[in-house]
Structures are given as C-alpha cells and as structure tokens.
Amino acid sequence: MKEIFENIPVIPFEGKDSDNPLAFKYYDADRVILGKKMSEHLPFAMAWWHNLCAAGTDMFGRDTADKSFGAEKGTMEHAKAKVDAGFEFMKKLGIKYFCFHDVDLVPEADDIKETNRRLDEISDYILEKMKGTDIKCLWGTANMFGNPRFMNGAGSTNSVDVYAFAAKKKKKALDLTVKLGGRGYVFWGGREGYETLLNTDVKFEQENIAKLMHMAVDYGRSIGFTGDFYIEPKPKEPMKHQYDFDAATAIGFLRQYGLDKDFKLNIEANHATLAGHTFQHDLRISAINGMLGSIDANQGDTLLGWDTDEFPFNVYEATMCMYEVLKNGGLTGGFNFDSKNRRPSYTEEDMFYAYILGMDTFALGLIKAAELIEDGRLDRFVEQKYSSWNSELGKKIRNNETTLEELFRYAEEMGAPELPGSGRQEYLEGIVNNILFK
Numbered sequence: 001m002k003e004i005f006e007n008i009p010v011i012p013f014e015g016k017d018s019d020n021p022l023a024f025k026y027y028d029a030d031r032v033i034l035g036k037k038m039s040e041h042l043p044f045a046m047a048w049w050h051n052l053c054a055a056g057t058d059m060f061g062r063d064t065a066d067k068s069f070g071a072e073k074g075t076m077e078h079a080k081a082k083v084d085a086g087f088e089f090m091k092k093l094g095i096k097y098f099c100f101h102d103v104d105l106v107p108e109a110d111d112i113k114e115t116n117r118r119l120d121e122i123s124d125y126i127l128e129k130m131k132g133t134d135i136k137c138l139w140g141t142a143n144m145f146g147n148p149r150f151m152n153g154a155g156s157t158n159s160v161d162v163y164a165f166a167a168k169k170k171k172k173a174l175d176l177t178v179k180l181g182g183r184g185y186v187f188w189g190g191r192e193g194y195e196t197l198l199n200t201d202v203k204f205e206q207e208n209i210a211k212l213m214h215m216a217v218d219y220g221r222s223i224g225f226t227g228d229f230y231i232e233p234k235p236k237e238p239m240k241h242q243y244d245f246d247a248a249t250a251i252g253f254l255r256q257y258g259l260d261k262d263f264k265l266n267i268e269a270n271h272a273t274l275a276g277h278t279f280q281h282d283l284r285i286s287a288i289n290g291m292l293g294s295i296d297a298n299q300g301d302t303l304l305g306w307d308t309d310e311f312p313f314n315v316y317e318a319t320m321c322m323y324e325v326l327k328n329g330g331l332t333g334g335f336n337f338d339s340k341n342r343r344p345s346y347t348e349e350d351m352f353y354a355y356i357l358g359m360d361t362f363a364l365g366l367i368k369a370a371e372l373i374e375d376g377r378l379d380r381f382v383e384q385k386y387s388s389w390n391s392e393l394g395k396k397i398r399n400n401e402t403t404l405e406e407l408f409r410y411a412e413e414m415g416a417p418e419l420p421g422s423g424r425q426e427y428l429e430g431i432v433n434n435i436l437f438k
C-alpha cells in the first residue's frame with residue numbers, strides 16, 4: 001500500500017544531542033527505568049479525533065490543515081483512509097494504542113442504523129489493520145455532546161427519548177470497544193451539567209447519569225468487558241458547570257451511587273487546571289483513593305481560560321505527573337494525547353513534531369521523576385515532617401484509641417505547642433531544579 005506520510009521515516013531514538021527534528025531525544029522505548037522499559041511505563045495512545053479528524057477549525061475560521069488523506073471527506077473511503085493514516089502514523093512513532101469516539105471513525109448518517117452499519121464496517125477494517133501489529137485500543141467512548149439532541153445532556157437530559165437514544169449509542173460504543181480489545185471505556189460528561197439552576201433538577205439528573213452508568217457496567221460485563229470504566233472530570237466547557245467538576249467530585253459521585261468498584265478516573269491535565277488545581281493535584285487525589293486509571297496527556301495555557309488541548313511541553317508538570325504515576329505503581333490505562341496542533345502548525349511534519357514533543361516530554365518527565373524518587377530527599381523530608389506522629393500519642397490517635405477529653409487533658413498539661421516545623425518549600429523546589437537540570 002502506498003504510504004500516506006511519504007516524507008516521514010520511522011522515528012528513531014537519537015538521544016539528547018541530536019538535532020534531527022524527526023528523532024526522539026529522550027523517548028527510548030527499550031531503556032529500563034526503575035526495572036521497567038520506558039514503553040511499559042508509558043503506554044502512549046493516539047487520539048483519533050485530534051490527530052485524524054480535527055483540521056484547525058476554530059470559532060473564527062475554517063480548517064488550515066488537510067486531513068483528507070487522499071480521499072473525499074464524508075465518505076467511507078475517507079474513514080478508511082483515516083485508518084490507514086492512523087496506523088502508519090502510530091507505527092512510525094512506535095505508539096501502541098489509540099482512543100476513539102464513535103463519530104471519529106465514520107461519517108454520521110441521518111439514520112443511526114446506517115451509522116452503526118458503517119461502524120461495523122470500519123471496525124472490521126481496523127481489526128484487519130491490527131493483525132500482525134501490537135497496536136490496540138486504549139479506550140473507546142461515545143460522543144454524546146456534539147449533536148443538537150444532546151443540548152440538555154445525555155444521561156442528564158430532560159427527555160426520556162434522548163436518554164434512550166444515548167443508551168443506544170453507549171451500547172454500540174461499548175460493543176466497538178470490546179471488539180477492538182479496549183482496555184477502558186470513558187464517560188466524559190461534556191453536556192452533563194447546567195447553564196442555570198433556574199431550570200435544572202440537579203438531583204434528578206445526577207441519579208439518571210448514575211443509572212445509565214450502572215446499565216453500561218452491567219452490559220459491558222455481560223459481553224466480556226473486563227477493563228475499567230472511567231469518568232473524565234472537567235469543570236466547565238461546554239457547559240457552564242459540569243457535574244464531574246474534578247477528581248474529588250467525581251469520586252464522591254461514584255461512591256454515592258455504588259459505581260466505585262467498576263470505575264476509575266481518566267485525568268486530563270488541561271481539565272485539572274481549568275478546575276483551579278494543578279495536574280498533580282488531581283492525580284494525587286485520584287491515586288490516594290485507588291482511582292488513578294488513565295491520563296489524557298496535554299496542557300493548557302495559563303493565559304487562556306479555556307481547554308486549549310496543547311501538546312505537553314512543560315517538563316515540570318510532566319515530571320510531577322510521572323512522580324505520581326510511579327508512586328501509584330503505574331496505570332491500568334495509559335497516556336492518551338488528547339492534544340491538537342496549534343492552528344498555524346498545519347503540515348504533516350507538524351503532526352509528527354507534536355507527538356515527538358509529547359512523547360519526549362513524558363519520557364523526560366519519567367527519567368526525572370525516577371531520579372527524584374531514587375534521590376530520596378523529598379521522601380525523607382515528608383517522612384520527617386510527620387515524625388511527631390510516631391510518638392505514643394500520635395499512634396493512639398491514628399489507631400482510634402483516644403478521645404477528645406484525653407487530648408484535652410494532654411494539651412492542658414503541655415501548655416502551648418511549639419511551631420510545627422518549617423515546610424521548607426523553597427529547599428524542596430531547589431531539589432527539583434537540581435535534579436531537573438543535572
């Protein structure tokens with residue numbers, strides 16, 4: 001078959017002194033870090049929508065990139081050309097996973113039966129392509145936010161018919177995910193939220209979202225899906241307020257509705273920062289609750305208040321992300337580049353430069369996070385910071401063996417406590433810089 005990206009070779013690892021733009025400087029798939037290959041630490045995934053579909057349209061202007069891949073857009077030939085392009089792209093970069101929404105794969109027909117037939121056809125084609133490669137699906141999902149019928153939500157809609165239609169799409173997307181061997185299935189609640197409380201029954205809507213999730217779990221398990229379901233938190237955009245605001249909110253929801261055994265979280269960097277947190281914060285909150293499942297690898301822009309989905313470039317953020325991931329013992333999911341080229345980066349080369357940037361940023365983050373852990377100064381500081389809890393009294397409190405009265409008596413004898421000890425933030429930040437720029 002004729003190559004689509006004819007001018008792009010297989011991307012080699014050349015090391016940090018290389019100035020070849022089509023080479024990895026840090027991502028060396030077979031390099032072992034803390035006992036595991038880089039490629040196992042970093043199961044990277046290509047996002048079908050940004051890489052093969054989005055072509056630069058924004059609210060003020062049309063496409064800048066040509067993503068026709070030699071076929072007429074809106075046809076099944078184009079859908080197949082995207083598969084060809086996607087597999088060539090992943091092979092050239094050594095990427096082993098992809099993520100998709102149903103509508104990323106085929107042009108939507110007016111009749112959903114026809115759309116589903118097209119989805120069967122394209123997933124057969126993808127399966128064929130997968131043969132003889134080690135490329136697999138990381139996760140699938142259904143787009144339940146684009147079509148006007150979802151203007152008031154899918155699981156949270158006021159219309160019982162729209163709800164049933166959403167369930168139909170969900171079932172099909174689950175079938176496809178299982179067919180393509182997906183490790184996970186994502187719920188991103190783009191329209192699950194509200195514009196005004198004046199017209200919204202929040203409790204009713206949240207209960208209905210949970211019911212749809214339960215039905216999806218029951219159905220998924222019945223067809224042999226053993227992977228994780230994920231909620232992908234995001235505070236806003238497109239809705240003013242989205243129910244899955246951040247990791248803590250989503251975890252509370254999952255526990256309240258008894259979904260926490262089947263669900264974990266897919267944490268996107270740009271969503272965490274939109275919620276007013278750091279990326280690391282939402283990773284930590286997920287991890288300590290046993291719910292860090294997968295990551296959407298991107299970054300926002302501190303000067304812009306929206307979801308810019310930029311390719312990850314910030315090595316500090318990637319390092320702190322990998323620090324959390326290593327401490328978590330890895331992910332059951334992977335690192336999906338839910339990232340898009342900037343509109344003026346419209347060439348084929350730019351598609352590759354973007355993934356090389358993202359993969360190198362996370363590889364460097366992994367190397368540096370492992371060095372931080374091996375260095376041990378951060379861990380030692382935290383241990384020492386809480387060392388007063390190793391006292392008799394500390395142990396009694398931790399073991400639930402004391403009372404408020406007993407603490408009252410202790411504190412009365414003690415008088416005023418000493419200051420709790422310096423937090424040493426600047427010292428610790430200095431260690432991070434020291435390791436990063438070694």
Ligand code: XLS
Binds near residue numbers: 307
């Ligand atoms: C949008 C979300 C979306 C999900 C999948 O902001 O990131 O792309 O990852 O529906």
Ligand code: CA
Binds near residue numbers: 271307309338
């Ligand atoms: Ca996003």
Ligand code: CA
Binds near residue numbers: 232268296338
């Ligand atoms: Ca995402």
